[in-house]
Amino acid sequence: MMQEMSYKDRFWKKNYDPGIGDVDPKEFETSFTQAIRRTFEEVPDKAAFFFYGTEVSYRELDKLSNEFANMLIENGFKKGDVLAICLVNIPEYVIGVLGGLKAGLIISGVSPLLSAVQIQYQLNDLGSGEKQLALLSLDAVFAGHITKIYDKVPALKLVVATSIGGFMPKMLARLGKMFGKIPKGKITPLEGITVFGYHKNVKGKFSDELPDVKVSPDDIAFIQYTGGTTGPPKGAMLSHRNFVSDVKIFQHWLSWEFGKDFGLSGFPFFHIAGLFTCANVIMLGWSQVLIANPRDTNHIIKEMLKYRPSVLANVPTLYQMLIKNPKFKKIDKEMIDFVISAAAPFPKESQEVLESVIGEGKLIELYGMTETSPLTIGNPSKGKKKLGHVGLPFPNVDFKLVDPDTGEEVPIGEPGEICIRGPMLMKGYYNKPEETKNAIDADGFMHTGDMGAMDEEGYVKIVDRTKDMIIVGGYKVFSAKLEDTLTKHPAIEMVAIIGVPNPDRPGSEIVKAFIQLDPNYKYDGNEETLKEDILTFAKENCAPYEVPKSLEITEELLLTTVGKVDKKLLRKT
Numbered sequence: 001m002m003q004e005m006s007y008k009d010r011f012w013k014k015n016y017d018p019g020i021g022d023v024d025p026k027e028f029e030t031s032f033t034q035a036i037r038r039t040f041e042e043v044p045d046k047a048a049f050f051f052y053g054t055e056v057s058y059r060e061l062d063k064l065s066n067e068f069a070n071m072l073i074e075n076g077f078k079k080g081d082v083l084a085i086c087l088v089n090i091p092e093y094v095i096g097v098l099g100g101l102k103a104g105l106i107i108s109g110v111s112p113l114l115s116a117v118q119i120q121y122q123l124n125d126l127g128s129g130e131k132q133l134a135l136l137s138l139d140a141v142f143a144g145h146i147t148k149i150y151d152k153v154p155a156l157k158l159v160v161a162t163s164i165g166g167f168m169p170k171m172l173a174r175l176g177k178m179f180g181k182i183p184k185g186k187i188t189p190l191e192g193i194t195v196f197g198y199h200k201n202v203k204g205k206f207s208d209e210l211p212d213v214k215v216s217p218d219d220i221a222f223i224q225y226t227g228g229t230t231g232p233p234k235g236a237m238l239s240h241r242n243f244v245s246d247v248k249i250f251q252h253w254l255s256w257e258f259g260k261d262f263g264l265s266g267f268p269f270f271h272i273a274g275l276f277t278c279a280n281v282i283m284l285g286w287s288q289v290l291i292a293n294p295r296d297t298n299h300i301i302k303e304m305l306k307y308r309p310s311v312l313a314n315v316p317t318l319y320q321m322l323i324k325n326p327k328f329k330k331i332d333k334e335m336i337d338f339v340i341s342a343a344a345p346f347p348k349e350s351q352e353v354l355e356s357v358i359g360e361g362k363l364i365e366l367y368g369m370t371e372t373s374p375l376t377i378g379n380p381s382k383g384k385k386k387l388g389h390v391g392l393p394f395p396n397v398d399f400k401l402v403d404p405d406t407g408e409e410v411p412i413g414e415p416g417e418i419c420i421r422g423p424m425l426m427k428g429y430y431n432k433p434e435e436t437k438n439a440i441d442a443d444g445f446m447h448t449g450d451m452g453a454m455d456e457e458g459y460v461k462i463v464d465r466t467k468d469m470i471i472v473g474g475y476k477v478f479s480a481k482l483e484d485t486l487t488k489h490p491a492i493e494m495v496a497i498i499g500v501p502n503p504d505r506p507g508s509e510i511v512k513a514f515i516q517l518d519p520n521y522k523y524d525g526n527e528e529t530l531k532e533d534i535l536t537f538a539k540e541n542c543a544p545y546e547v548p549k550s551l552e553i554t555e556e557l558l559l560t561t562v563g564k565v566d567k568k569l570l571r572k573t
Helices: 011-015 037-042 058-074 091-102 116-126 139-152 170-178 198-202 240-253 272-283 297-307 316-324 326-330 348-358 433-439 479-486 527-541 567-572
Strands: 047-051 054-057 082-086 106-109 133-138 156-162 194-197 220-226 234-239 262-265 287-290 311-314 338-341 363-368 375-378 398-402 416-421 446-454 460-465 469-472 475-478 492-501 509-517 550-554
Touching (some): 037 058, 037 272, 047 058, 047 091, 082 116, 091 106, 091 133, 116 133, 133 139, 139 156, 156 198, 220 272, 234 240, 240 272, 262 272, 272 287, 287 297, 297 316, 297 326, 316 348, 338 348, 348 363, 398 446, 433 446, 469 492, 469 509, 479 492, 479 509, 479 527, 492 567
Parallel strands (some): 047 287, 082 133, 262 311, 311 338, 509 550
Antiparallel strands (some): 416 446, 492 509
């Protein structure tokens, strides 16, 4: 029976909720900035977001983002230039995204967790060709990293720096800085570059009229970076059509209504999941609470008790942290309608504990990737949800599972590589035509690198990853990339990176490094001192979540018959 089914038939549609089907592609014929005009025009006095007690309405957000757009235009930025944003979830991030898009710029999220070397790579990649580059950055990142690399980024013309406390009530911001809760850094001149402090030189200093910049659905809206199994990170080019289509399909999938709900998410905006979540809230005319520090569960719970959000969206690690906080049980489960989980595996046992607090049937597990804007598979809103499965392929999505070695479709029920086609699929990797060709086949299917199996009802379960990848609290650590960085240390001849389960956070992993020393490297024989030196090197050259938590020095790494490090064996040790 299962053998007769074909992916081409999209047989899983019979398990969609009533009234759910493909969205008319005409709805995607718009830019994101045009799609959100309804919100600014119909609910201008509604709160767009709350941030540590500060409320900003949609009318204010519209004006603030117009102001930011006009600042960019008056400083010589044109349609097709790039605005990189290196912030946590603070009001300036939302203002920057909307302002940059209104000016016709391409937005790129830059993680504040990256090292100076990693930020430099991304900025130079973005600024290649004829593009001018602007950067909106935290003052702490400005002082700690940008001052060291700005002269190595030729395309960088403008830097706007701001503080996490910029929109906080003044007394709270002052106390936060005094007690070291808010990181800070001095904003200083940079030779050949215009440097602004957001609150000193931008806010209230430019026209708040909507600029007249024409943007088409096929113009690039975002270049979002994603790690690679080999080589440097790649920028996925997402057009306005890609992004708007995925947002609209997702809203249709869950039958979300304009103006009805209230969101809270700890997903960082520099990550596609956070960007997408924020975009949904704005397009739907909802309000949201901005969470600058997703590790502060006491603050998150306090905000939940105060604002009573109906929709939560987070990485599983954050839900696990909330479950461990006794105060989480104080929330009123009646206020919660949807609990969205994505970006990492969510162990079934933890899902059951979460549902005991928020109520059964509210958890919606999803699957996606940066290259698909991001969501393509999800559990239904009202129908059957299968814990441990990421759900059914979305409307407007073509789906198949293939043998990664032959490219042939595998029978229903058999594991294969997940391949996706649809209007949300990126235009390609920026500056990397060969990588694009390797990822998207001649039929227009994206080969995700994830192995899945589909049952006879169309539900998909992730069974493995073809990429050698480790998930650390929702962040992806690509072993080959990290190994390449660490082997630059003079003591290391060869290194193998694996992920081991994190006992404190089910579903998350710890990075472990097995190191074979260079026989010519001279040291005093103190392994602990050497390990500290290697970790210092890692901290300088890697993101914090990439830095190994465990180091093991070995005389010789065992190899497979074809000469590769035998990681299967290492995982058993």
